[in-house]
Amino acid sequence: MRVLTALAFLVSCAESSSETCPVASSAPEIVTEPAAFVEAEQPDLAGDFELLDPSANTTPSLEGLVTTLSDLPVPLTRLTMRYVEHFGTTDKGRQAFFERFHRASKYREHIERKLRDRDMPEDLLWVAAIESGFNPQAVSPAGAAGLFQFVPVTAERFGLGIAPDIDERRAITKATDAAIEYLAILHDQLGSWDLALAAYNCGEGRVLEAMDHARNKLKLDPNAPVAFHQLAEQKVLPRETAHYVPMIHAFAIVAHNRELLVLDDEQPYDSMHFAEIAVPSGTRLGLIAKAADISTATLREYNPDFLTDRVPGVRGDQLVQLPLDALEHTLAALPALMEREAERPATAPVSSAIVDEHVDDKPIESKGEKKEKKDTPPKPTLEAVSSRPNTYILSNGLFVELKEEASEAVDLSATIVVVDPTNERKPIGKTHKLEPRKAQPAELQPALVTLRKDLQKVLADAADDLRSHVAVRRRGFYARKGGLELFEALSAKAFPESHPMHGALLVGTTDRDDDLFLETEPPWALETTITLKGNIPVEHIGSALERALGSAFVPDKIAKLAASSRTALGGERDILIGWASPPLKPEDETAAHLAFLLACHPKLGSAHKGLRHGRSIAADVSCALELAPQSTVGWITATPIEPFTVADAEKAVDSAIANLVAHGPTDAELDAARGMLRTALAREREMAKLRHIPKSWVVSNTRRVRSRIKEVDTVDVVSAAKVLFAKEHRIVVTGG
Known part of the structure; x- marks a missing residue:
């Protein structure tokens, strides 16, 4: 960072339907x-x-x-x-x-x-x-x-x-x-x-x-x-x-x-309270401002990083910041405005493609454009890792190192380095290895399948090391912030001694908007490198590797779910209500995320509204849904406001959940949840680099969820809610 004379570039654009507007050239x-x-x-x-000595002021002009x-x-x-x-x-x-x-x-x-x-x-x-x-x-x-x-x-x-x-x-x-x-x-x-x-x-x-x-x-x-x-x-x-x-x-x-120094600010600016919404790249800022019922100038003030009159990017959703009090209005109004906008004939050529990232990754061709057909060699199906020569990354975050050499057999081995997901992925000193083995090229596919089975056992040991390391950091953090005893009790009930994830510590959210992808056992934190050495050209091996190793490492046998329980920790200032449910199948993930949003999200959820709106039963309400290979755990925490008690808070949550399971969301509520889920997915992609998570792994996971957002209906959401919030697996913890 350099602290020098700064140049303030003022970005201004006239409101129009043109494709772009340049940064001010003055x-x-x-x-x-x-x-x-x-x-x-x-x-x-x-x-x-x-x-x-801080207590001894010796500067006469600063007395007092x-x-x-x-x-x-x-x-x-x-x-x-x-x-x-x-x-x-x-x-x-x-x-x-x-x-x-x-x-x-x-x-x-x-x-x-x-x-x-x-x-x-x-x-x-x-x-x-x-x-x-x-x-x-x-x-x-x-x-x-x-x-x-x-x-x-x-x-x-x-x-x-x-x-x-x-x-x-x-x-x-x-x-x-x-x-x-x-x-x-x-x-x-x-x-x-x-x-x-x-x-x-x-x-x-x-x-x-x-x-x-x-x-x-x-x-x-x-x-x-x-x-x-x-x-x-x-x-x-x-x-x-x-x-x-x-x-x-x-x-x-x-x-x-x-x-003391007579420097009070008697007319401060209004504080900016941020909400965000996922909007397709290329959408006009003026259209979003209209949906939010704010001026384009205000929208620009919340998004000073946007340098044109459109949402940046060439494909997929991008996050747009809004005033918090404009969020609900925008979620309700923007879809219809965008549909009307799409029906209008284009008034200016579009220079960059605007495509849905889960449909296509190729630019849209203009009608008059003809594609010259050429005989091209097959392209590699693996994504190269720029920082590691001869190394590629699979869709689930596994690294594959390919060493081409003249050899009749292919040598296969694997190394798992446990890294700290909270500290730039630095190794924590734990390394696990898979015994090397050989395979003939014709038998490589079954050899990879066998390697996967053996690797899964080693990954389980590495995951234990990771959970122990992360739990220490989490305990230190929440011992200072508060709430540690509540989450220790929830974790102990959700993952008893017989559970494969025993020792994992579930955590409360540090950002109330970031409540969808907090993972107890992030596979990207187990830096796994599979090494293949032999006559294996990359353009011919990619599909075989993806088929054998690219999917999630889901345990063959799912652990028994926690039974319903209630724990009192010697006080009733706070309440935590959690639900244990089976691991989410890929086809059920989208409906489960929408059901959780509709029940527990701070801006949208019926349980949150039941606690905070009207009678204001509780303060400091937060929620999270944590995914792991052996279990899915969701929870909501609240601090009742006098004269209300934890019993009142529990009753309000139960009533909201029962109403969702019995009647499902309205069309407007489901549309709003879809918008919030798209926003959460876009945030995950944008935050990947800051969190040092392999972007390919994040894109693969978010794309799978995002691809089904439109097709999930009320029936799907109700079915997912029944599984997520089953009473027979509800865990209640009170304390404080």
Whole structure:
């Protein structure tokens, strides 16, 4: 990240039905950001990085200021207090602070909630104040862009796409997710928030190198800890980075002392509350704005990453951000508007294909276009992995390494590396191997089938290692957030000692919109590589590999489902209601997801409405549906509001579920659920890279669900609801 003078490119398009509109070509507005203070206002002084006692304020102009209100746990230095004095008492600094604090009011609530969900300091919010001044259109001379100033290489690392029609670095929600993920990784790697912030500015490699230099200069052991202020004192960091961390800390301190410093924002912007909807690529923004009953300008404000007058992309659904209170109206109105739009004759040539991704992956040809027929060799059916030579990935996430060599027989082997799905897929030190075997080329197909059976047994051992590792991280997280005992009890009942998944810890959602694909045993976290060595040209082996190994590894024998139970943990402040059901068959997945949405989704579900609407029986309602090879578990949690009790909450949930099973959804409700499911599937695809999940695996899974959305009817949903919410497998846990 670079903190330099930013260029704010203003994107504006006239509303029309043309295919695209370019980014404004006029000269960009120059926006002076706080980095200018590094050079102009705060020269280096001796003792700048001397640590100060936070309780002893020695700056006369800041009498009464409290430096301990910030939740950013970094030491206080003299340079920090100089920046506090600058932002709080000088005309230029006060103006800069107020402008950025005022702009922050649009995004603050969203960013702070995301930080709380990750159990991270909320004052990390002010990174955006220093990076971009809370201007999502800010672009630096170094090529960094957006609220959090991602350069292209870091954007690519965290799944932010850059193309002629979209720059996701400018997106508010996606860039926030990426920045928080990056900061969390840096904190895990470096151990303190000031070092993490330094690495955010100049890169983790630069900070690690600086730590080695500081150890040498200070004559410390090679593995001795080194603090940020020591790096700054030894001048082994870039000067900009040495000032960057104190600037953020100072901004946070001033933000918590606004009343004392007479810097309150009496007319803040309205806070932006985000909802999202999946819309086909190429849809006009004006049409979506009409469906949402908002202006196109407002829609652009929620989607600053869109660079034309249409939803970006060439095929499939894309996520569009909307004001939260416009979601239901949009879901109801957009399908009809799109049908009418499709019936109109085209008024302009379409330069890029708009196709449904589960129907075709090829561009649409114009009527006058003729395709020249050529004799072409057969194409490989395997997807190459760019980062691994001679390696391909199957639709279920398995890697296949092909080593061509002159040999009569083919050598087959497999290696399973257990990786941490929450930490950039780094190995956790567990590796499993399958004994090598040989096969004649003519017998390769049955040999692959046998290899699959043997591999399934080894994968079960690797999955145990993964579950144990993930459970430790999840327990630590939920011990801090709360609710750990509830989910431990649910997991113990759903997966007793005799269950193959015993030891797995089910978790509550950290994002209330992300409630569909939380997996206890993600197959992509078991990095499995199958190696074939011999005379095996890739163009001839792909279909055989997919047939033998490309499907999901479903156990031959499904474990017995948990019986109905009730557990009281010594309190009745919270209630968790869960349901265990068999693993979903591919043909039943879509109906099950729709049934769960209609019952439990925070924005749509009847159970959620029963708890939150009208009498407002409960607060903090959340839900999730977790899929695994041996079981499907869904749940809903709630905290009753006095005078209501957990019994009232349970009754409301039971009533809503019974009504869905008895009567099914209305046509309007089912259409809304279809829209929400398409949105969830699009989010899964877009979040794949940020979560370090193989995109091919995500696309394969989401495509299977998405392909049946239109054909699932009320009868299918009711049948799925009866299986998902069966009373004989209901698990109730109360506690708090």
